[in-house]
Amino acid sequence: MEKIQKFGTFAGVFTPSLLTILGVIMYMRLGWVVGNAGLIGTIVIIIIAHIISVTTGLSISSVATDKKIGAGGVYYVLSRSMGIPIGGSIGIALYVGTALSIALYLIGFAESFNDFFNFGMTINDFRITGTIALVGITLLALISTSIALKTQYIILTAIVVSIISIVFGTRDFAPETVSMVATKDAVPMEIIFAVFFPAVTGFTAGIAMSGDLKDPKTSIPKGTLWAIGVGLIVYIFLSVFMALTINSETLKSDYNILMKMALFSPAVVAGIWGATLSSALGGILGGPRILQAMSMDKVTPKVFSKGKGQNNEPVNALMLVFIIAEAGILIGELDVIARVVSMFYLTAYGFINIAFFLENWANPDFQPTFKIKRWIGLLGFFACFAVMFKLDIFAMIGALAIIASLYFWLQRKEVKIQSNDVWRSVWENIVNKGLKKINANTEVQSSWNPNIILFSGQSEHQSYLLELSKTVSGRTGIVTNFKLIVDENNNKPLKKTEQVVSDDVFSDLGIFARQMKVDNIYTGIKNIATTFGFSGVEPNTIMMGWPKGLEGSKEYAEMTETLLHLDYNLLYLDFDKKTKFGNYKAVDLWWRETDSKNAEMMLNIARFIIASARWHETNIRVLFVNNNNVDDKIIHNKIDKLVEDLRVNIEIKIIDNAVQQIAFYDLIKQYSSTTDLTIVGIPNYKIEQQAEFIVKTNQLFETIGSALLVKAANNFNVLDLNFIQEKS
Structure with a gap:
């Protein structure tokens, strides 16, 4: 009988998360961010973005050490904490967002790949290259999740080598003075933040693998937080390095400057391709597992719950991911979709944080082994929606409207699972505190409350x-x-x-x-x-x-x-x-x-x-x-x-x-x-x-x-x- 393949912290959580974090933004947009925002502005942007990722990572890590974490990652956590209507609506939105983000990564890969080999640079050329890449990583995921995860070690090595090559590269572009703040002609900070933020959304890639982990309660906290921490260090280090070694005008105008200054430029090219393909591969592996878990809970059609092999690989769900990703690649112009996708991620992170806060505050049975203060979840919740409001209020309204529609649909559908959500505990806690307040008030009532x-x-x-x-x-x-x-x-x-x-x-x-x-x-x-x-x-x-x-x-x-x-x-x-x-x-x-x-x-x-x-x-x-x-x-x-x-x-x-x-x-x-x-x-x-x-x-x-x-x-x-x- 075929042995069930389960993964540890490094292979199952840390590596897919880190490779999605150290993606196309790091290679092709971080320099542009530094050139427009200045060193101080870039560090502020990185810190604000990581407030969201760190609080969310801490919140989901705490919940993961209290509940039995099954397949479905973020969906599983939210559905078991806040109920099927909220968990399912966020899960569907996150699934579609994950599938569309694959298209974004592969279009980025296509631009770099075609430019390096002097292929065509039209939108149709990008569609062809992106489609071929999508077919390739889909076949890899179909053949074996284990092989797909092992290829990530090669990609991680390529990224490390590329960073070393950049650090020891030429200093021909060094500035006369380091630009610390944004110049007058710089792009507004809101737009700069919007471009950078997808760089920190990759930490959920490992959480989505929850059903394939040997010990999710240990692996999710360790792998997630280590990936976020390493990503934060790398982004701050590269920001300081580029501000000190490359003048701001070059950073703003040349997206390929890292390749030009590198000691060995093919290493940077390999890093870019590895980063984009690994991010897409993370979506290919994680997205179908979200849909499969929702189908097992009867949130989505049952046909997507079926898999193959001893590991029940989500083949049917993978095919739908392929279709959505290919649709994104064929559309080509994904600027508007990308904004809404970012909103879906921010919304999901906001609900993860509030789920932790409510569990910690109201649920007497909440006993995680990974303990953090409950205000961290509240901070993450408000930070997510504050950033959404600041970035694009219309995209925020659009994302919330879609999620609200999904919520009411699932509420009418009345899907039931063998799990108590947190809302009963919330109401019990409110009633408990209210009764104590009423009982402590010994003043004569001014009106009759029957x-x-x-x-x-x-x-x-x-x-x-x-x-x-x-x-x-x-x-x-x-x-x-x-x-x-x-x-x-x-x-x-x-x-x-x-x-x-x-x-x-x-x-x-x-x-x-x-x-x-x-x-x-x-x-x-x-x-x-x-x-x-x-x-x-x-x-x-x-x-x-x-x-x-x-x-x-x-x-x-x-x-x-x-x-x-x-x-x-x-x-x-x-x-x-x-x-x-x-x-x-x-x-x-x-x-x-x-x-x-x-x-x-x-x-x-x-x-x-x-x-x-x-x-x-x-x-x-x-x-x-x-x-x-x-x-x-x-x-x-x-x-x-x-x-x-x-x-x-x-x-x-x-x-x-x-x-x-x-x-x-x-x-x-x-x-x-x-x-x-x-x-x-x-x-x-x-x-x-x-x-x-x-x-x-x-x-x-x-x-x-x-x-x-x-x-x-x-x-x-x-x-x-x-x-x-x-x-x-």
């Missing part, structure tokens, strides 16, 4: 109770519905996983749903009210249907007494099966002198009702029963001020009742018989009077539509509704 425990039952009008509970909880309130399953023996409670109810009815409304076994409904409600909740968002309101037929129940009375003792807000809905909520156009709030706390709660409910989509055109009325012959203007002005403070637009109606002394419930029957929802406060009464109160209230509900009874807890402010002392 956290409702709902007992909706299983009646045919349950949906209306659910709807109203969500309405009165407002935009930020929490509603948890409990389904109580009566089991008189109740020997074994439901498992934690069984207690969670997954139902579209609840999820569509944004209501959490739970179910519990109880031996008695009323005991169950008391136990839940006593124990449910956690610090920071303790439940503060109990809501349920109105207890018709329970006026004589001792157990119900004891439950109510417990809820009042626990100081919950109580909401009871009497739902009219015939009128329902009518046209959602009219809501009445009934106030009396004894409703000082209930009144404020009603106003809060009214504010939430108006804010909801269903009730936003409703008329809110406050009806105040004037039993003490107080001047209506005094009452109206005071209520108007209370209403104004709570920013609720309502109509105020004063009912003079000092002479007739009509019973409160009879007035409600008279004025609210056609109201869509009537809200009435529950007065203070002794628990032994509960049966009498329920009977009277039942009689009221027979003559009006749906009604909501409220009993405010003690944390509500007291609204002064006692106008006796202000009698004129």
Whole structure:
């Protein structure tokens, strides 16, 4: 049986990364950069570019030593950290960018090759040479990845020899004075940076080989960081060398000056060809593995997941890379594509950095053996997008638009993998810190933020109770519905996983749903009210249907007494099966002198009702029963001020009742018989009077539509509704 070939740090990561870093930019554009930017400007450009590559290299190295790294390189890391939609969209963009960058490298090779042998220098000549080179390296990759990687040792040797030949070459072009900064006629720094930046993007070439490594957790950090470090030293050294030995005008105008000054010019030619071909070879080896990994995750068509041999070489994916690269070569003019490709790389690096930051910050299970400070990832993230914005805002917008489109497509596709992404940990961390902040704030709340425990039952009008509970909880309130399953023996409670109810009815409304076994409904409600909740968002309101037929129940009375003792807000809905909520156009709030706390709660409910989509055109009325012959203007002005403070637009109606002394419930029957929802406060009464109160209230509900009874807890402010002392 054929033995699976796996590669170590040097062959699998360091060499392909370094050869892509020391590419065509070093030989044919670094001198131009030095000539235009000056020595100091060049070093600044190199350092800024390496801030991105170093932070990204550190971030991906840290993630690589925490997670099991599979095939796919950057795609694998991002998909397992941030989920398939983000990982897949960046992976597809990076794959296309890698394939097109092969075309760029081979066109650079074609220019040098044709010039050296005095072949044609037209765009068609470059297409022919580039295509032949593409076929050659593709065949090499098809024959054997091992052979392809071993050829890189020859190329690395050629690059080293070429650099030595340059250093010991002629000094005929030495400047009279070293140009330290950019001259007035120099190219703008943004353009210079844009030309240079592709030189530092090569370090992901080794990461893309992650599936072919013996020990990716060791090889990726070592190989990547060593390649970046060696590349940084070489670029700074050559920048200083060229600034000291070649005048700026020559550097700006002659792209082949290194070959002309070299001790042995063929060595430089070999280095240029080796650099361009090795960079293209790195793309040929790495690009297909990204596509193969995505296809295995069902992000891209399954046909690209198939490979050949013991190593499962990605043959089908390689063919697509060949097609995209050849399309780039045939286009010939790749300036616009090159800018967008650079944006794809910068975007990918930005997401690598933020993935590390979020993993480090939020994931309690993030335990990498290669530890770095989390701010390094944040720095890399902001640096990537700051550079993108500075270089070309339109190309940045284009790249982000394409990636956003891919993201939404993958989100709709709903690809699932057996891996938890970091977002759950992020939300858990945010919630955790938020709860601590809320719990630490001991100040009295200025407004009611409902956290409702709902007992909706299983009646045919349950949906209306659910709807109203969500309405009165407002935009930020929490509603948890409990389904109580009566089991008189109740020997074994439901498992934690069984207690969670997954139902579209609840999820569509944004209501959490739970179910519990109880031996008695009323005991169950008391136990839940006593124990449910956690610090920071303790439940503060109990809501349920109105207890018709329970006026004589001792157990119900004891439950109510417990809820009042626990100081919950109580909401009871009497739902009219015939009128329902009518046209959602009219809501009445009934106030009396004894409703000082209930009144404020009603106003809060009214504010939430108006804010909801269903009730936003409703008329809110406050009806105040004037039993003490107080001047209506005094009452109206005071209520108007209370209403104004709570920013609720309502109509105020004063009912003079000092002479007739009509019973409160009879007035409600008279004025609210056609109201869509009537809200009435529950007065203070002794628990032994509960049966009498329920009977009277039942009689009221027979003559009006749906009604909501409220009993405010003690944390509500007291609204002064006692106008006796202000009698004129």
